[in-house]
Amino acid sequence: MKAVVYNKGAKPDRLVLSDIQKPVPGDDEVLIGIRAVSVNAADYRSMKMGMIPARKIFGADISGVVESAGKNVKRFNPGDEVAGDLSGCGFGGFADFAVATEKALVIKPAGLSFEAAAALPMASMTALQALRNRGNIREGQEVLVLGSSGGVGTMTIQLARHFDAVITAVCSTRNVEQSRLLGADRVIDYTKEHFTAGNRKYDLIVAVNGNYSLLKCRKALKPDGRYVLVGGALSQIFRAIVIGKPLSLGRKKMLFLAAKTDTNDLGYLLNLASDGIIKPVIEKYFSAETTAEAMNYAASGHARGKVVIRWSPGNLYYPR
Numbered sequence: 001m002k003a004v005v006y007n008k009g010a011k012p013d014r015l016v017l018s019d020i021q022k023p024v025p026g027d028d029e030v031l032i033g034i035r036a037v038s039v040n041a042a043d044y045r046s047m048k049m050g051m052i053p054a055r056k057i058f059g060a061d062i063s064g065v066v067e068s069a070g071k072n073v074k075r076f077n078p079g080d081e082v083a084g085d086l087s088g089c090g091f092g093g094f095a096d097f098a099v100a101t102e103k104a105l106v107i108k109p110a111g112l113s114f115e116a117a118a119a120l121p122m123a124s125m126t127a128l129q130a131l132r133n134r135g136n137i138r139e140g141q142e143v144l145v146l147g148s149s150g151g152v153g154t155m156t157i158q159l160a161r162h163f164d165a166v167i168t169a170v171c172s173t174r175n176v177e178q179s180r181l182l183g184a185d186r187v188i189d190y191t192k193e194h195f196t197a198g199n200r201k202y203d204l205i206v207a208v209n210g211n212y213s214l215l216k217c218r219k220a221l222k223p224d225g226r227y228v229l230v231g232g233a234l235s236q237i238f239r240a241i242v243i244g245k246p247l248s249l250g251r252k253k254m255l256f257l258a259a260k261t262d263t264n265d266l267g268y269l270l271n272l273a274s275d276g277i278i279k280p281v282i283e284k285y286f287s288a289e290t291t292a293e294a295m296n297y298a299a300s301g302h303a304r305g306k307v308v309i310r311w312s313p314g315n316l317y318y319p320r
């Protein structure tokens with residue numbers, strides 16, 4: 001099969017489209033013919049940090065068709081259309097075929113395209129878990145989304161809208177209209193104004209991107225407000241982990257999210273998308289041959305939503 005394999009010595013991108021052995025699923029695994037895969041920070045940041053998957057193939061957010069299933073697999077059968085997050089079972093999505101355990105996968109709703117389904121897993125689960133699990137979001141609350149224009153940010157706005165929050169989004173000039181269209185009530189262009197300028201207070205701040213002072217964020221919270229750090233500059237993540245606890249001693253909480261693959265959440269989110277309540281924002285499509293370009297583009301930090309690789313089926317089970 002074809003796969004984009006990490007090769008440290010391959011200049012300049014270290015990602016090479018190669019012919020390799022098709023994986024054989026174990027008794028608890030499903031073999032999936034990949035139809036689409038989206039790029040996440042989990043791919044390019046892991047690569048940058050030298051955390052290379054055992055099979056040397058990146059790609060976590062996938063959609064595809066079940067080719068075969070091991071004898072202990074209960075929920076999936078050949079021909080099922082699935083989507084999932086393979087980051088907990090060794091990545092491997094940049095390939096004609098990948099193996100995954102059942103706990104990484106859900107059935108893809110028929111009304112959702114393979115591309116849309118592959119764009120959703122990590123970004124939407126992260127947004128949901130930030131708002132609901134860590135943020136304890138409630139109807140009518142004032143929510144600030146710092147960095148509203150990437151994969152996670154665009155999902156955070158739409159889910160906060162679904163929870164009937166009042167949303168302020170922070171992004172750069174070129175993304176102001178996008179944030180508004182996705183459901184933000186107010187948009188602050190970070191190139192022109194600091195979000196603290198108006199002295200507005202928030203019940204929940206979800207920090208997806210950027211590098212904002214934790215003390216300024218804390219000051220912008222209402223007395224029982226919560227700040228949930230999702231991503232952004234590594235220095236900010238490090239600061240939040242180190243001083244988040246002491247800053248949370250009062251009623252205001254400064255929290256960090258480490259999102260987890262949860263098939264209940266993923267099934268719920270894919271259904272929301274299939275019902276048109278949320279919509280993955282896909283800025284660019286790539287092909288298997290241009291996977292390295294897709295990774296470089298996503299790693300630039302300026303993608304407006306998601307980057308999706310359409311995987312052309314070779315000898316796949318689907319369609320028959």
Ligand SMILES: NC(=O)c1ccc[n+]([C@@H]2O[C@H](COP(=O)([O-])OP(=O)(O)OC[C@H]3O[C@@H](n4cnc5c(N)ncnc54)[C@H](OP(=O)(O)O)[C@@H]3O)[C@@H](O)[C@H]2O)c1
Pocket residue numbers: 040041042045122123126146147148149150151152153170171172173174175190208209210211229230231232233257258259260298301302303304305
């Ligand atoms: N904690 C977790 O479990 C978890 C899970 C998934 C992802 N993450 C993290 O979440 C973050 C976001 O990931 P992502 O996939 O959405 O994509 P991303 O590629 O990091 O987001 C790109 C977007 O961020 C915006 N941006 C860049 N610098 C900004 C700044 N200073 N202020 C505000 N916006 C800024 C860019 O818009 P402009 O070009 O207009 O600035 C662009 O639209 C990453 O840091 C990732 O590592 C964390």
